[in-house]
Amino acid sequence: MPMKSDLRFSLPTPAQCGEMDRKASETIGISALMDRAGWAVAQAIRARFAPCRVLVLCGPGNNGGDGYVAARYLERAGWSVQVAPLAPPREGSAAFGAAAQYRGRITDFAPENARRADLVIDAVFGAGLDRPPAPEVVAVLSAARTLVAIDLPSTVNGTTGAALVEGPDYRMSVTFVRPKPGHILYPGREICGELICADIGMPEVCLEAAGPTIWLNGPGLWHVPAMSPEDHKYRRGVVSICAGQVMPGATRLAAAGARASGAGLVRISAGEGAAAYCLGAPGLVIDDGPLKTLLEDERRRVWLCGPGLTEPEVAASLPLLLASERIVLADAGALGWAGSEPEKLRGVSVITPHIGEFTRLFGAPGDDLVAAAREAAQRIGAVVVLKGAVSVIVSPDGRVALNDHASPALATAGSGDTLAGVIATMLAAGMAPWEAACAGVWLHGEAGMRAGNWPIVEALDAHLGDARAKAIALACEI
Numbered sequence: 189m190p191m192k193s194d195l196r197f198s199l200p201t202p203a204q205c206g207e208m209d210r211k212a213s214e215t216i217g218i219s220a221l222m223d224r225a226g227w228a229v230a231q232a233i234r235a236r237f238a239p240c241r242v243l244v245l246c247g248p249g250n251n252g253g254d255g256y257v258a259a260r261y262l263e264r265a266g267w268s269v270q271v272a273p274l275a276p277p278r279e280g281s282a283a284f285g286a287a288a289q290y291r292g293r294i295t296d297f298a299p300e301n302a303r304r305a306d307l308v309i310d311a312v313f314g315a316g317l318d319r320p321p322a323p324e325v326v327a328v329l330s331a332a333r334t335l336v337a338i339d340l341p342s343t344v345n346g347t348t349g350a351a352l353v354e355g356p357d358y359r360m361s362v363t364f365v366r367p368k369p370g371h372i373l374y375p376g377r378e379i380c381g382e383l384i385c386a387d388i389g390m391p392e393v394c395l396e397a398a399g400p401t402i403w404l405n406g407p408g409l410w411h412v413p414a415m416s417p418e419d420h421k422y423r424r425g426v427v428s429i430c431a432g433q434v435m436p437g438a439t440r441l442a443a444a445g446a447r448a449s450g451a452g453l454v455r456i457s458a459g460e461g462a463a464a465y466c467l468g469a470p471g472l473v474i475d476d477g478p479l480k481t482l483l484e485d486e487r488r489r490v491w492l493c494g495p496g497l498t499e500p501e502v503a504a505s506l507p508l509l510l511a512s513e514r515i516v517l518a519d520a521g522a523l524g525w526a527g528s529e530p531e532k533l534r535g536v537s538v539i540t541p542h543i544g545e546f547t548r549l550f551g552a553p554g555d556d557l558v559a560a561a562r563e564a565a566q567r568i569g570a571v572v573v574l575k576g577a578v579s580v581i582v583s584p585d586g587r588v589a590l591n592d593h594a595s596p597a598l599a600t601a602g603s604g605d606t607l608a609g610v611i612a613t614m615l616a617a618g619m620a621p622w623e624a625a626c627a628g629v630w631l632h633g634e635a636g637m638r639a640g641n642w643p644i645v646e647a648l649d650a651h652l653g654d655a656r657a658k659a660i661a662l663a664c665e666i
């Protein structure tokens with residue numbers, strides 16, 4: 189069973205929102221929530237636009253109901269408003285009540301009306317969108333000069349962020365209670381424009397009843413250990429890294445990332461290649477002994493295997509690490525070594541593939557990254573960090589964190605090696621694998637945001653300590 193995490197980080201799917209609405213209908217009532225939702229939309233628009241001619245496109249469901257309410261409040265504020273219904277709401281529904289309360293102008297659901305308006309509000313479909321909208325709907329949306337979505341654009345899958353059809357981009361989307369995964373994941377994120385999440389007083393029990401399993405990554409969802417007067421290097425944690433002879437740079441970057449994010453001690457297991465590392469950073473310990481002997485030291489629990497390793501080098505190390513039941517983070521060369529047989533990675537704690545590595549291991553993920561990463565995590569029993577502009581961090585128990593705390597500055601060679609080092613440090617500090625991976629991805633993103641314009645990968649290290657301090661401070665505030 190997925191563990192319950194803090195609801196403030198939750199990203200309920202549209203299906204879970206349906207569950208939340210059902211629970212809400214037993215307590216606060218949908219009409220009250222709809223009134224607050226429509227009011228929040230009108231407020232967000234009034235705060236960002238000067239009074240202008242508004243057309244509200246209303247669908248048959250509750251999303252349309254929110255549209256009628258927003259129309260009523262904008263009209264009350266003196267704006268020029270028209271509503272274009274796609275289809276009438278079901279009699280007796282909350283949306284039916286909202287439509288009845290709107291007594292303003294009604295017009296046809298037609299492209300020419302959208303073209304004439306200064307601002308078009310899309311209240312056609314929201315969480316209930318369950319198939320691609322008809323071409324007539326897309327034609328009307330596409331005719332708009334400026335579009336604002338209520339909850340979600342009527343073209344975007346709220347669970348996956350996939351565009352169900354090619355459609356227009358929005359200036360802003362106003363959602364309620366919590367963002368949905370489709371607001372965070374690409375391309376939905378880009379289509380939505382500015383995202384506003386309005387508090388409409390949804391009782392927390394309703395959100396809890398929805399049973400969210402997807403979370404927005406951030407401090408408070410996990411806690412990174414702070415510095416303590418009782419610290420010593422083994423308490424902070426030892427990170428051991430398998431090193432190769434051909435590409436020492438990747439190993440060194442991972443080692444530097446591990447040290448800069450607060451590891452107590454970083455050791456490089458270099459075997460016959462030790463000479464290549466001995467002249468590197470003086471704070472590193474280089475081991476030239478056989479791996480088997482190094483594994484006799486029980487304090488060396490956490491191992492990073494993959495950055496800079498050839499497949500034979502992985503073959504000579506990873507099976508030994510797994511046999512000795514170490515906490516292993518597998519990346520880069522280790523993923524290549526597994527090829528299209530991900531089961532070879534069973535026993536590792538965390539893997540960190542980018543989309544190309546993921547595809548080689550598990551096949552193309554398709555439109556639903558979360559579902560694909562979940563399946564992968566279950567298949568190998570390890571945390572999967574699917575790296576991208578929004579990284580997807582999945583535990584085998586089904587918990588998912590979406591990380592949008594990142595910067596395009598991270599899209600540079602070696603950045604993944606640094607990340608692997610940071611996650612290894614979090615594991616060495618005693619964090620559980622999913623939490624460690626979430627924390628590592630966030631710290632790496634924070635360092636990227638602090639590193640300024642076009643940083644080289646080594647520049648990230650200078651910001652990892654401050655990133656960790658910020659994560660600790662933020663988690664205390666929450």
Ligand SMILES: NC(=O)C1=CN([C@@H]2O[C@H](COP(=O)(O)OP(=O)(O)OC[C@H]3O[C@@H](n4cnc5c(N)ncnc54)[C@H](O)[C@@H]3O)[C@@H](O)[C@H]2O)[C@@H](O)CC1
Nearest residue numbers: 205221222249250251313314315316317318319320321339
């Ligand atoms: N979750 C919340 O906290 C709240 C949600 N509210 C609103 O309720 C919305 C969800 O309402 P509903 O569940 O009624 O769903 P929608 O209003 O999104 O759409 C439902 C209807 O559209 C039909 N439909 C879906 N896709 C279609 C397509 N491509 N072509 C034609 N018909 C299609 C469905 O069969 C259904 O009849 C949210 O998006 C939000 O705007 C608010 O009213 C109040 C609070």
Ligand SMILES: [K+]
Nearest residue numbers: 310313338340
């Ligand atoms: K909508």
